[in-house]
Amino acid sequence: MAIITPPRVETGKAFPKAAFYPFVVGTSTEASPAQAIERWHRPHYAADLDVGLRETESRIGLCLSGGRDPILGLEVTAHTFDDAVNRYHAFTVDEVSGTPYKVNIFMGAPHSEHEAEGGSLTLHDHAMLERLDVGEVDPIPFREEWYRAGIQTFEELEHLGRS
Numbered sequence: 001m002a003i004i005t006p007p008r009v010e011t012g013k014a015f016p017k018a019a020f021y022p023f024v025v026g027t028s029t030e031a032s033p034a035q036a037i038e039r040w041h042r043p044h045y046a047a048d049l050d051v052g053l054r055e056t057e058s059r060i061g062l063c064l065s066g067g068r069d070p071i072l073g074l075e076v077t078a079h080t081f082d083d084a085v086n087r088y089h090a091f092t093v094d095e096v097s098g099t100p101y102k103v104n105i106f107m108g109a110p111h112s113e114h115e116a117e118g119g120s121l122t123l124h125d126h127a128m129l130e131r132l133d134v135g136e137v138d139p140i141p142f143r144e145e146w147y148r149a150g151i152q153t154f155e156e157l158e159h160l161g162r163s
Contacts (some may be wrong), residue, residue, distance in 0.1 A: 003023060005091060007019035007089045016104075018088055019090070019091060021090075021092065022092060023131050024043050026045040026049045026128055028049050028051060039102050041093070041095075045066075045127075048066075049069070049128075050064070050066070051064055052064075058078045059078065060075070060076050061073070061075045066126065069130065071126045073122040073131075079116065081112045082111060084107070084108070087106050087141045088106075089104060089105075091160075099159060102157075103154055103155060104154075106135050106151075106152070107150065107152055108150050109150020110148040111145065111146070111148075116144070117140050119140070121138075121141055125162070
């Protein structure tokens with residue numbers, strides 16, 4: 001789960017498509033939490049999660065749950081798909097040291113993006129979302145992005161230092 005933030009402007013580099021600050025990461029495998037915490041300094045929800053996906057020509061739906069407890073439901077609608085390689089910034093702060101970091105993430109895949117506001121987001125009362133004021137989140141996504149099968153590439157984590 002992440003909050004959208006402004007990206008950093010970096011001399012000589014293309015402006016990122018967007019940036020985000022993940023406030024919690026959840027996974028469905030044992031190896032992923034260690035990588036999320038040790039390599040990427042991301043806060044991690046400890047329990048394994050169940051992810052359900054359903055895709056049609058015009059919609060993709062995701063249901064996330066922790067055992068029998070629902071966490072969120074998301075539905076995104078399609079527009080047109082074009083091949084793309086998009087750069088994103090992900091920001092995080094190590095919870096122990098307070099050290100801030102950034103990593104560039106590249107998504108290479110057929111991509112659909114629009115602002116038709118046809119999707120939906122349902123957040124449930126769940127421990128994974130305890131750091132989020134669920135009532136303040138709009139249930140209709142303003143911008144919808146959908147990537148089909150492709151490649152996600154992470155650059156090395158960059159220490160940002162204090163300003």
